[in-house]
Every structure is written in structure tokens, then in C-alpha cells.
Amino acid sequence: MDNRHKESRKIASRAASEGEGHSTKKDIKDRTGPTMDTCNHKVDSENHNCDMSSPPSSSPLCYASLNVLPDEILEFIFTYLPPYGDLEHCSIVCKRWHGIVKNLVRRSKFNLEKGLTDFRLRWEVFSPQTAAAASTSPVAFIAGRFAHSAVRQRNSMYVFGGGSTSDTTFNDLWRFDLTHMRWARPVATGTYPSPKGSASMVAWKDQLVLFGGWRYPSLHPPYQPWCLFDELHYYDLGKNRWLLRNTMPCPPPMAGHSATVHGDRMVVFGGYQITDDVNINSNDTWVLDLPEQRWWQPLFVGNTRPSARYGQIQIELGKNHLLVVGGCGGANRVYTDAWLLDMTRDVWSWKTLTVRNKRFGAVHMWCNPGCKVNNYLVVVGPSPNMPQDFQMMKQSRVPVVGGRGPPPPNPHQNMPQRGQRILMPERRLAGGLGGGLGQNRVNRIGAGGGAGGALAPQEQYLANRRAILNQHMQQAQQFMHNNNVNNNNNNSYQPRSGRLSDLHAPPAPAAAAAAPSPPSPPVRPPSLAAADGDVDAAQRLQRNLALRCRDNEPRLPKRFDEMYEDPFRMAAFNVPTRSRSASRDHNERIRRMEEKMNAIRNSRRSAPAAAQVEPQPLRAPSPKRLRCNVQSLFVCDISGILSSSEPALDWVEYKNFGVLRGAPDRLILSSLIAGNGELILFGGVHKETLTDITHHVSNSIHFLSFPRDII
Amino acid sequence: MPIIRLESSDKEIFDTDQETAKCSETIKTALEDLGDESDNSVLPLPNVNSLILKKVLHWATYHKDDAELAEEDENKEKRTDDISSWDADFLKVDQGTLFELILAANYLNIQGLLDVTCKTVANMIKGGKSPQEIRDTFGITNDFSPSEEEQVRKENEWCEDK
Numbered sequence: 001m002d003n004r005h006k007e008s009r010k011i012a013s014r015a016a017s018e019g020e021g022h023s024t025k026k027d028i029k030d031r032t033g034p035t036m037d038t039c040n041h042k043v044d045s046e047n048h049n050c051d052m053s054s055p056p057s058s059s060p061l062c063y064a065s066l067n068v069l070p071d072e073i074l075e076f077i078f079t080y081l082p083p084y085g086d087l088e089h090c091s092i093v094c095k096r097w098h099g100i101v102k103n104l105v106r107r108s109k110f111n112l113e114k115g116l117t118d119f120r121l122r123w124e125v126f127s128p129q130t131a132a133a134a135s136t137s138p139v140a141f142i143a144g145r146f147a148h149s150a151v152r153q154r155n156s157m158y159v160f161g162g163g164s165t166s167d168t169t170f171n172d173l174w175r176f177d178l179t180h181m182r183w184a185r186p187v188a189t190g191t192y193p194s195p196k197g198s199a200s201m202v203a204w205k206d207q208l209v210l211f212g213g214w215r216y217p218s219l220h221p222p223y224q225p226w227c228l229f230d231e232l233h234y235y236d237l238g239k240n241r242w243l244l245r246n247t248m249p250c251p252p253p254m255a256g257h258s259a260t261v262h263g264d265r266m267v268v269f270g271g272y273q274i275t276d277d278v279n280i281n282s283n284d285t286w287v288l289d290l291p292e293q294r295w296w297q298p299l300f301v302g303n304t305r306p307s308a309r310y311g312q313i314q315i316e317l318g319k320n321h322l323l324v325v326g327g328c329g330g331a332n333r334v335y336t337d338a339w340l341l342d343m344t345r346d347v348w349s350w351k352t353l354t355v356r357n358k359r360f361g362a363v364h365m366w367c368n369p370g371c372k373v374n375n376y377l378v379v380v381g382p383s384p385n386m387p388q389d390f391q392m393m394k395q396s397r398v399p400v401v402g403g404r405g406p407p408p409p410n411p412h413q414n415m416p417q418r419g420q421r422i423l424m425p426e427r428r429l430a431g432g433l434g435g436g437l438g439q440n441r442v443n444r445i446g447a448g449g450g451a452g453g454a455l456a457p458q459e460q461y462l463a464n465r466r467a468i469l470n471q472h473m474q475q476a477q478q479f480m481h482n483n484n485v486n487n488n489n490n491n492s493y494q495p496r497s498g499r500l501s502d503l504h505a506p507p508a509p510a511a512a513a514a515a516p517s518p519p520s521p522p523v524r525p526p527s528l529a530a531a532d533g534d535v536d537a538a539q540r541l542q543r544n545l546a547l548r549c550r551d552n553e554p555r556l557p558k559r560f561d562e563m564y565e566d567p568f569r570m571a572a573f574n575v576p577t578r579s580r581s582a583s584r585d586h587n588e589r590i591r592r593m594e595e596k597m598n599a600i601r602n603s604r605r606s607a608p609a610a611a612q613v614e615p616q617p618l619r620a621p622s623p624k625r626l627r628c629n630v631q632s633l634f635v636c637d638i639s640g641i642l643s644s645s646e647p648a649l650d651w652v653e654y655k656n657f658g659v660l661r662g663a664p665d666r667l668i669l670s671s672l673i674a675g676n677g678e679l680i681l682f683g684g685v686h687k688e689t690l691t692d693i694t695h696h697v698s699n700s701i702h703f704l705s706f707p708r709d710i711i
Numbered sequence: 712m713p714i715i716r717l718e719s720s721d722k723e724i725f726d727t728d729q730e731t732a733k734c735s736e737t738i739k740t741a742l743e744d745l746g747d748e749s750d751n752s753v754l755p756l757p758n759v760n761s762l763i764l765k766k767v768l769h770w771a772t773y774h775k776d777d778a779e780l781a782e783e784d785e786n787k788e789k790r791t792d793d794i795s796s797w798d799a800d801f802l803k804v805d806q807g808t809l810f811e812l813i814l815a816a817n818y819l820n821i822q823g824l825l826d827v828t829c830k831t832v833a834n835m836i837k838g839g840k841s842p843q844e845i846r847d848t849f850g851i852t853n854d855f856s857p858s859e860e861e862q863v864r865k866e867n868e869w870c871e872d873k
Contacts, residue, residue, distance in 0.1 A: 066832070066849040068810060073817055073829070080833030083869075092842040092863055095854050105868040124789035134790050180839055181789070662787050676869045703789050 067096065075104050079708055083108060083676040084155040085179030108677030109374070111706035116376050116635045119655040122707050123662035126181060127700035134181070142174045142183050144697035146685035149201035150671035151208060153237060155179050157673060157680060158208060163197040165694045169215040171195035173208075173235065176682075176701065178675065190242035193233045198669075200259035202266055204290050208235040209266055211288075214255035228253035228274055232288070245293045251286040256310030256366075262343065263319050264290050269341075270327060272310040281308035281329055285341070285348075301349040306339040311366030315377060320344040321642060323353075325377065325649070326365025336361055338649045340641060353641065354648040360384075361651040362634035367687075369672035371679065375639035377649070380681055380704075382666050383632040383657045629666050631681075632658030633704070664702045678705035715742065716753040717768075723761040724753060727768050734771040736820035758818045763811045770801060770824055777823065792834065798827045806849070 066074075078101060081087050091101040115121040131139045148162025148170070157176040163169050171193050175184050193199070196213030203209075210233040217227065230253040234243045257271025266288040273282045283305050288295050306312075312327030312335070320343045327335045338353040355361065362368065368381035637650040667684030674680075681702040689696040715732045717725045733739045741754055756764065794802075802809060809828060816824040836845055846853055855863065 065851070066806070066810060067851060069813060070817075073813060076825075077829045077832050077836070080830050081837050085839060086837040089840060089842045089845060090836065091866075091868075092855070092860060093845050093853070094851050097851075098855075098863060102868055109869070122787065124787045126789045130788045130790055133788075134792055701789075 067094075071096075071100055071103075074100050075107075078104050082179055082181060083678070087676075088155075105677070108706070111709075112677050113374055113376065115706040116373060116378060116633075117637075117652055119633065119635075119658060119660065120706070121633070121660050121704050123660060123664060124703045124705070125662065125664065125700050126703065131182065140183050140185060142176075142185075142699050143170070144699035145170060145197075145683050146667070146669035146695075146697050147197035148671060148683055149199050149210065150673055150682055151201050151203045152673045152675065152680075153203040153208070157675075157682070158201070158203075159671070159682065160201055160208075160210060161193070161196050161199060161213065162683060163216075163669075163685070163695075163697075165697050167216050167693075167695075169195040169197045169213075178680075186240050188235070188240045188242055190235075191233070191244040192242055193231055193244075194227075194229060196227075196229055196255075198255040199229070200257055200268060202259050202261045204261050204264075204266065206237050208237065209233070209259075209261075209288070209290065210235065211259065211266075211268065212251075212254045212257055212271065214272075228255050228272070230254065232293070234293075247293055247295055249295055251284075251295060252282075254282065257282075258312050258314030258324065260314050260316040260322050261290070262316060262322070266290055267314075267322060267341070267343070269314060269322075269324060270306070270309050270312055281310055283308040298343070299347045301347050304352065305350050306337070306352075307333075307335065309333075309335055309366070313365055313370035313377070313379065315370070315372045315638070317372075317638070317642060323377070323638065323641065325370065325636075326362070326379075328366035334364055334366060336363060336365065340647060351647070354646070355651070356648055357651040357653065359651075360634070360653050361636065364668075367668040369670055369681070371672045371674050372638070373674050373679065375637060376652075377636040377638050378672070378679060379634040379636070380631045380670070380672055380679075381634060383630065383659055384654075630659055630663035631666055632663070633660060634658055660704070664700070665698070667698055670698070675703070678703050680704075717764065718753045718755045719759055719761040719764045720757045721761050723764075725761075725764055725768060727772070731768065731771045731775045734775055734821050734823070735767075736822075738819060756819070759815045760811075763808070763815045766801075766804075766808070766812060767815050767819065767821070767824065770798075771821065773797065773801075774823055794827055794830055794834075799831075802828060802831050 069077075074097070078087060078090060081090070083105075087101055087104070091098050112121075128141045131141055142159065143164065145159075145162030145164055149160045151158050155178045157178060159174045159176065161170045161172070173186060173188055175186055176182070177184060193210055194213075194215060196215045199210050199213030201208055201210045211231070213229045213231075215227050215229070230250055232245045232247070232250075234245060235241070236243070251268065252273045252275050254271035254273040257268050257273075259266055259268045261267075268286045268288065269283070271282050273280060275282075284297070285300075286295055286297055306324055306327075307329050309327030309329045313325045315323040315325070317323050317340075322341045322343070324339045324341065325337075329335060336355065336358060338355055340351045340353055342349045342351060362370070362379035362381045363384075364381055365379055368379060370377055370379035372378070632654070634654065635652040637652055641647040641649070664681065665686065668687045670681055670684030672679060672681050681704065682698075682700075684698050686696040686698075713729050714726050715729055715738070717727065717732065717738070719725065729742070732742070738754065745752060745754075759767070802812075804812075809832065813825065813828045813832070816828060835848060840848070842853075845851070853860075
């Protein structure tokens, strides 16, 4: 008898510790039903084991039913269900189940928050392989993308648009059914939005509201500037219809803005815009009255406003408050500040917030996603001990510039030797596909030419790194020029305003405007570049290229993941847009980099060269290194913002640099939304591949949740 | 390996070796309590009948050499259908036996068996079944009144108490 009491006590004590919400349905009566029907469940029940007291009407060989299981076991079973549709249905099955599900939900929410502060969560991936393994028939799967818009509506995640692997943007809408864990593409009718990325999409009632965005320029005619949009679309989820709304007044075309819904209003802030033919970052606020589809601009108290920026994280904090965190204001201006917008009165006001524990905070919150989980702001970003090598992204956040810019400044590059076409140095209009392409081709072939030695993975990796380095050096050159050009506010980079009707208009007007202005700089050889020290850099670049073509470089796979920590810390190296004062620094770094490259080259030369090398998957280094190139979690406590008079953000101290088990690769421009007791990360691009012809984008979904408790 | 004798609720004795028996945390603890007397004594398990105990031992014998649950799994995939085929076959039993197995696994504290049986039940529940289908699968009666059911349908517990 001892054991049985022990068991009952064990179960009873566990049941007691379930806490509130544990329903003691002593009043459930047995109804007529199948014979194996329910034993009544009681808290200290002794009939857990069906061996003993047989239920009233059943046969001696007792047939246990599901309701015989104690609550915590049922709850454990329910944790295996995706916490969406199935759980909802379970909640309606019977009162007891309702109570258990309620408990489970409460526990999940609590666990998620606890896991966030303790950094005790784990990532799980849902990749095409997972989907294929889970079903026998071929499944539809979304193509990888970055800078897309994602929003959750009930039990689905909707994803729109974004940039693709190959310099195009999508305008497709996909739905990920969280209950069934599968992708579907709704057959939508109506006026499709233009293909674009970095548009803002919010869910309101039964609709999705999409606004703004950018897209790559069309390839023909060549050298067009990229487009920003001011399109406003509503998508009716019930009818699967897109509706385009053209209203006046209308905000200027923009991308990288942020939007949240407050009641019946959508508040849009910031973004990269064109106003009067000048591309600037903005710190304007626009409000869309959602039912009436009318834009208006609010009045503000005083003059304090967040600085102009794009890519910020905007969080809704209730009907009348929103929080703006981070963002990028251009070259070398990445913000980590936080602002609160108070919309309670007719005249709105911005308030700057103190940010505490900044050392545990995320940086680069302009290309990394964030979302709100109850009292916390969660940002997923590069691990803090990684080099801050994001300079390159400043311009290329609206990515034409990231590799599509004007032809390389050095007209003496030995491209003809490889049968490359000679690029016209004069055509400096933005979106110079030729420039980008030619350049990349140079790099890739240079890297892939000749049969390499049978390189050990390590050496191959080094070779790859060098290739990237070289690419970046070239980019650096290019951007120094671009920046100079931009500094003069030249129109060679003017993005065209993207009214829908203009899209197919002949580029003549824009080109005409731009044509007189591509000023002499484009034709200027690098030696005359404004920044001093450029000459040095240019010459070094040239020399490096020449050197490089003599190497026996192994054939590189076209796309390679950067799974490792770069031993040379290409930190500063990536394509910066530099102001003049920074260029000296830059050259310092180039010099240092070059020394390192020489060192590698020497060490490589001494390695034996032998037969063919097959492109090996680049996974050589030790696991420890591997883990550094993953996403980290950053958590910020925002509970005190509305309540106190001195509102502040507190970054939570991370453990293990915020790297959690199963962390995904380091990507930028992914989307993060809050699921039920979990966070859902999707898409994104490996930033290093943005300068390649094909970018490495991801189409896997990563779920961040609390590990299942052992009961 | 010393033999352990287990007695089911209907007084049937099962002999098994210690390794297998130690899959169960409960038995393991009991053995430690018994200490030296473990060789000859019989361990009573009044909450498990012979049918179930036999199956449990069958499972434990197959799985006793399992490596410890690899918690350090990088890139763990999000799926619930990763039950091994042996286990899936093993669990092709009627619901009653399945639930009994769950109860036994719970009582005997065998995490692996509990995991796989609960996963199996979860797989029976999920798949977009409507509540009525779930009720039919498990023979549960609906004790909501229609208005209550409406009420519950509208609730969204995830969004409450924000």
C-alpha cells in the first residue's frame, strides 16, 4: 500500500503545485457515453490508476480513457502540440481540458519571459528539409528572402515581398500556417503591389496594410536609380484581395520606415525617403486613419524628435504610446537610443528615454529585427563579441549601392586580360549593373581561376577570405567615391520616386535630370579622388589584384556561408562609406589588412600544391568557432516605461553572449514576430554575400522557445 | 548482472536485469534503498499490471543502451513526428493500453517512454482536428453548454493579462 500512497501523494503534490487555474471539476457528472468513458477527476484522486476502482458502468477489464491521465500528464501531452489551432481546439473539448490548456498557456508565457531574462531558451529550425521530411508529398515552400515584411494574424504568419537571392524583389504574399506548420500561397486577386522590400506591413482587423518599400532598378535601360514607393495597399484576408489606395495627401515614397497600429490608426515613422528630389532619412511621423484610408500628420509639442533614421524598431506600447529604438541615420550613424511617443493628447510629444546597461544591448538595430514580448523588447542580432563590421551596410541597406554601384574607380584593372568587358568609367549613375557585375566577375573568376592545390579546408577558407577581402577593398574604393559624390548632393544617386504610374515611364525625365549632373567626378581617376590617401589605397588595390591573379586559387563555391569567425577581423574592412576624416583611418586599416594578406599569401605559397581540389563545404574549424557566427539574443526590459516618471530601458545582462542552443546563422534583415510562447524568426541574408551576384538568403524559420520541462 | 524481481499488481513476477530495470528512476531509487538485499527480494509494483509491465520491460530492454538524450543538439528541428519506427510499432496498441503505458511510465518515471507515448497521443490530437473530432477520437463528452462554448471560442488566452 505504501507505494500507492506515495504515488498519489506524488501526483497530488504535483497537482497542487500546478497553482491557480487548476480546475477541480468535482462537479463533472458522468454522462451517458461510450462505455470507456471518463472517471471523474479529482485533485487528490486515487483513481488515477485504472487498475483500482472501476468506473461505474464499465466492464472489469477497465479500458482506460484519456481522461484518466492526471492533469500534468495531459498538460505534458499538450506541450507537444503546436500552441496554435490545435491547442485552441483542445481548449473547447471539455471543461477539464479547458482548464488544463489555460494552465499551459499561462505557464508557457511565464516560461518564455523567464527564459528571456535567464537566457534559457533554445532555437529550433523549420527548414525545407524539415518540411520535406515531415510529409510524403512535395510541399510548397517559400523562396528565401530578406528585408521582407512579416506579420502575424491569428494562427498564421504572413510574409510579403523582400529581396531575393538575385537582385530582384518579390511581391508575393505567403502564409505560414502555424497550426499545421506549412507554407501556403494564397491565391490573391486585385491590384498587386509592386515587387519591393522593406515595406511596412501591419495587421488590422481582418486586413493587412502594406506601405512603402524599395526595389532594385530595372536592368533595362541600364544604370537606373533604385525606386522607393509610396504605394498603400490593403489586403483583405477574407476575400484574398489586394486593394490599392491612392490618397492625397500622401507621405513621400519611403523604405525602411516603421509602423505600428494603435486602435484604428497606423503610425508610421522615419524611413529613407525622397523629398524634392533629395534622398534623405526622415524623422517625420505620418498617421493613416485605417478605416477612412486617409493620411494626416500630427502636431508635436516642442522640437525634440528622434534624429532622422531608417531601419528602427518600433513597438506598440498601448493605444497611445509607441517606442522607437535604434535605427540608422546614414554612414557611421547607428543609433542605440530610445524614444517614446506620447499620443494621448491632440498634440503629440516625443520623449527621449535613458538606456541603461548599454553594454548588454544590441547594436545595429537597424538591420536586425526586434519585437515585443509582454514586458520585454527582444532583438536578435550578431553576437556581441563579433567584430562590428557593419560599416558596409550603410548605403546598401537600400541595396543597389551595395555592390551595384558605379564601375570600379580604377580603370586600369586587368579585366581585359580575362576577357571581361571594359566598363565605362563615365557612367556613374547609380544602379550601374555593369559596374557591379563586372566587378564581381572579376572577383569570382580571380578567386576561382586555376586549379588550386589540394588545399586543406583551412587554407581554402583563407583563400576565400582573401577573395572577400579583395572584393571589399574594391567596394571600399568605390564607396569612398560614392560618398564623395553624395556629399556633394549629386543626383547620380537619386532614387526615383516610385509612383506606380511612373514605373514604366521612360526614364528620360530622371535621366535627363541626372544627366547634366553626373559631374566630373565619375570620370576622374582615383588618384584625383578628393580624399588624400586614396591614391595609396588605389595603388595598393591595383597591386593586390595583380598579385592575386597569379595565385593558384582554388575554385570557390559560388556561395559560401560564413560560418567562422574571421581570424583577420575584417572589421573595418567592409565597404565603408566614409566621410573624409575617416578615410585616413581607413587607409591605415587597408595597410594593415594588406600586411596580413601578404602573410597569408606567404604561408599559402609554402603549402604544397597538388592536384584538383573539389569545392569542399567550408566547415573546417572547431565547433567552438562555429558557434560564434550565430545570432544572439538581446533582451531589454521595457516595463518601466509607461509607469514611471523617469522612463528607461534596461538591457538585461546576457549569458554566454546571448548565444543559445541551436542558434541560427548570422543574418541580417530577417523578420522577428512573437508567436504563442515563442518567437519566430524568418528569412534574412548573409550580409557578406550581398556583394555577390547571388546572395545567400535563408528561407528557414527559426523558433525560439523554452525547452520542454521534464516532468 | 544481478537479476531484479518485479511483482506486478496481479502478483506476477518478472525477472529482469538491473540495467534494464534502471531505466525506471523509481525502481532505481528503490533498489538503492534496498541496498544489499536487492538480490533476493521482490519489488512490488502495485500500480502496474502484468500486461503493461511486460510491455514496459520490453521497451526498456530495447532502449536500455540508448545514449543519454542529446540535449546539445545544434539545429534541432521543430517537429513532433520524429518517433523511431520501432517505437511507432511498439505503440501500435489500443488507446487503453497506450494510456496505461503512460501511467506506468509516469509512475515508474521512465522519461524516454513517457516522451514517446505522449508524443504519440499528441500526434493523435493534432492535425487540425476539430474539437468534435478530438472528442470522438478519445471518447470524451462535451460538458460545455452552447453559450459557454461560444464564450470559450472567443477567448484568446495568449492575449489576456497583457
